[in-house]
Amino acid sequence: VVRWEPGAPERLQKAALELFASQGFEETTAAQIAQSVGLTERTFFRYFSDKREVLFAGQDQFEQAFLVGMDEAPSDASPIGSVARALRSGAALFPDERRSFSRKRQVVIDQNPPLQEREQHKLSHLAITLAQALRGRGVDELEASLAARCAVTVFELAFARWISEGERRSLTDITDEVLHNLLALTRRSRV
Amino acid sequence: VVRWEPGAPERLQKAALELFASQGFEETTAAQIAQSVGLTERTFFRYFSDKREVLFAGQDQFEQAFLVGMDEAPSDASPIGSVARALRSGAALFPDERRSFSRKRQVVIDQNPPLQEREQHKLSHLAITLAQALRGRGVDELEASLAARCAVTVFELAFARWISEGERRSLTDITDEVLHNLLALTRRSRV
Numbered sequence: 001v002v003r004w005e006p007g008a009p010e011r012l013q014k015a016a017l018e019l020f021a022s023q024g025f026e027e028t029t030a031a032q033i034a035q036s037v038g039l040t041e042r043t044f045f046r047y048f049s050d051k052r053e054v055l056f057a058g059q060d061q062f063e064q065a066f067l068v069g070m071d072e073a074p075s076d077a078s079p080i081g082s083v084a085r086a087l088r089s090g091a092a093l094f095p096d097e098r099r100s101f102s103r104k105r106q107v108v109i110d111q112n113p114p115l116q117e118r119e120q121h122k123l124s125h126l127a128i129t130l131a132q133a134l135r136g137r138g139v140d141e142l143e144a145s146l147a148a149r150c151a152v153t154v155f156e157l158a159f160a161r162w163i164s165e166g167e168r169r170s171l172t173d174i175t176d177e178v179l180h181n182l183l184a185l186t187r188r189s190r191v
Numbered sequence: 192v193v194r195w196e197p198g199a200p201e202r203l204q205k206a207a208l209e210l211f212a213s214q215g216f217e218e219t220t221a222a223q224i225a226q227s228v229g230l231t232e233r234t235f236f237r238y239f240s241d242k243r244e245v246l247f248a249g250q251d252q253f254e255q256a257f258l259v260g261m262d263e264a265p266s267d268a269s270p271i272g273s274v275a276r277a278l279r280s281g282a283a284l285f286p287d288e289r290r291s292f293s294r295k296r297q298v299v300i301d302q303n304p305p306l307q308e309r310e311q312h313k314l315s316h317l318a319i320t321l322a323q324a325l326r327g328r329g330v331d332e333l334e335a336s337l338a339a340r341c342a343v344t345v346f347e348l349a350f351a352r353w354i355s356e357g358e359r360r361s362l363t364d365i366t367d368e369v370l371h372n373l374l375a376l377t378r379r380s381r382v
Contacts, residue, residue: 080380117308120315145348146373153340157333182337186377189271 009047009057011037016054017101020108025051025115055105056118063129066090066151070133079139079147084179086130087151087158091171094162103163127152154178200238200248202228207245208292211299216242216306246296247309254320257281257342261324270330270338275370277321278342278349282362285353294354318343345369 015037019028030051034044048054069089073082094102109115131148135141158175161167167174206228210219221242225235239245260280264273285293300306322339326332349366352358358365 078376078380080377084380117312120311121308124311142348142369142372143376146344146369146376149344149348150341150373150377153337153344157336157340178333178337181333182341183377183380185269185334185337186271186341186374189269189275189374 008039008043012039012044012047013054013057014101016051017104017108020055021104025108025112052115052118055108055115056122059122059125062090062093062122063126065093066126066130067133070130070137073137075137077137079134079143080150080183082134082137082139083130083147083151086133087154087175087179088172090155091158091175094159094171096170099163102159106163123152123156126155150182154182199230199234203230203235203238204245204248205292207242208295208299211246212295216299216303243306243309246299246306247313250313250316253281253284253313254317256284257317257321258324261321261328264328266328268328270325270334271341271374273325273328273330274321274338274342277324278345278366278370279363281346282349282366285350285362287361290354293350297354314343314347317346341373345373 012033016028016033019033019036028051030044030048031041033051033054034041048057066086066089069085069087070082072089073085077085109119127145127148129148130151131144134144134147139147154175158171158178161174161178162169162171203224207219207224210224210227219242221235221239222232224242224245225232239248257277257280260276260278261273263280264276268276300310318336318339320339321342322335325335325338330338345366349362349369352365352369353360353362
């Protein structure tokens with residue numbers, strides 16, 4: 001019988017982040033993470049395939065947060081209009097209570113190139129998923145890829161600002177600002 | 192005395208690609224690559240730090256090709272105007288004679304996730320370099336990052352089309368088309 005540990009994944013995530021930050025990602029083992037919150041290594045592996053994935057859990061939920069917004073866009077929305085909805089619902093996954101966790105997580109990622117590559121992979125995958133959803137809405141292949149990548153660029157730059165030192169605005173507000181900057185930038189050009 | 196081998200890097204690159212394609216990237220060694228064109232392993236390592244770098248040689252030259260165009264943009268060019276110049280000069284680094292090599296290279300990369308991550312890293316680095324150059328032209332931080340990332344998105348999607356099966360247009364023409372699509376897309380939106 002597998003015993004259910006209420007809140008175990010969240011406790012493991014929090015503990016992992018503390019250990020990665022204090023003693024380094026490479027130096028921390030799954031067993032140490034589990035032990036630090038009174039759980040076994042076996043319990044750890046019930047929730048995460050390895051210690052790296054503790055930092056990247058919930059990719060499905062992450063992508064779903066964006067897709068939900070896009071699904072709610074009117075059927076005649078422009079590709080960028082649909083993407084704006086997706087960005088707004090994606091941003092809602094990161095309320096201010098989550099900012100301190102996200103900041104700590106970023107410090108760990110910034111110190112470890114393979115984690116940076118994993119983070120890039122996560123964002124590339126989001127772009128693929130959004131492009132697919134746009135094509136499902138009848139947007140042609142090239143426009144879907146362009147709009148999806150613009151969305152990911154906006155999210156990435158907004159997220160980096162959201163977790164920057166001293167920043168207090170919500171991710172939703174910052175995302176709106178970055179998107180409007182992107183649109184202003186391209187509208188202003190005479191190419 | 193180090194003996195100079197005329198054309199050695201190009202011969203090694205060509206030979207490496209043939210071996211990666213025929214027997215797999217993992218299965219190929221630097222020594223095999225060198226031997227297949229009558230050179231020593233020592234000569235190989237004079238030009239490349241490892242077998243992976245044979246596929247990623249010339250990052251400086253790659254980035255310079257974009258920067259040259261940006262430098263030629265008028266000082267009052269908009270950020271996207273500067274980026275358009277950079278894209279045009281970057282595309283010129285890939286004349287039609289190079290398409291067959293680029294196609295073969297892509298097949299090898301597509302089969303090997305670590306090579307895909309290395310390719311992504313190369314493009315992320317280009318975005319950082321272009322953003323820096325835009326800031327040097329007086330563009331503010333956020334706009335510089337946005338415009339640089341748009342440029343890389345356009346290059347990536349144009350390059351993928353350029354090496355797609357049956358495609359005969361030049362990378363320059365395709366790049367122009369993709370950039371115009373991006374601009375049309377953002378101008379059309381009512382966000």
